[in-house]
């Protein structure tokens with residue numbers, strides 16, 4: 001019962017609040033190793049000290065914190081190691097109602113949706129999400145993945161030619177060894193006869 005009351009209280013607080021958080025782009029598309037700027041906007045100007053933010057990335061299997069701001073101060077210890085040293089924010093625009101997160105050296109594992117929960121003291125709290133899709137870099141990858149069928153066949157032909165040459169060489173070596181081994185026997189046999 002108490003739980004339901006608390007839940008109702010929580011819902012009314014946040015639904016009726018006039019504090020609005022938006023995203024400037026609902027989804028972003030990027031390639032591996034590129035940098036990107038994810039942006040959220042909110043409806044008030046504020047002092048840094050009143051700002052609390054938690055931004056998380058959601059995939060089907062996990063949730064990772066990429067940004068945590070407490071009273072305007074970043075707390076990197078809450079950040080998931082996946083994002084360590086790759087997320088930068090802009091203090092100046094935050095007080096104007098824009099949260100910009102520069103994520104550098106993107107990885108395909110950064111794909112997912114990003115939720116920033118923004119709380120401004122005595123204003124309200126709200127959150128919004130956007131999608132990020134990071135695709136693998138288009139440049140050719142070494143070996144295994146890009147071996148084409150005809151390259152495979154060429155490889156096999158080369159292998160057979162190589163094997164053939166070695167077989168002939170081995171045979172020649174065998175024949176010459178046998179001959180050089182037999183010759184003395186012949187000659188000595190002839191001498192004795």
Ligand SMILES: *[C@@H]1O[C@H](CO)[C@@H](O)[C@H](O)[C@H]1NC(C)=O
Nearest residue numbers: 020021022023041042043044
């Ligand atoms: C948020 O988006 C809605 C609809 O797109 C728009 O009406 C509103 O002005 C936006 N608010 C902010 C703070 O950007």
Ligand SMILES: *[C@@H]1O[C@H](CO)[C@@H](O)[C@H](O)[C@H]1NC(C)=O
Nearest residue numbers: 033034035088102103104105
């Ligand atoms: C991406 O960001 C990193 C670190 O902030 C920077 O060193 C690099 O030059 C940026 N690359 C591009 C293409 O902007």
Ligand SMILES: *[C@@H]1O[C@H](CO)[C@@H](O)[C@H](O)[C@H]1NC(C)=O
Nearest residue numbers: 029030111131132133134135
């Ligand atoms: C991500 O981008 C690729 C290439 O544009 C596309 O094929 C794929 O459907 C996208 N995935 C999602 C989840 O949007």
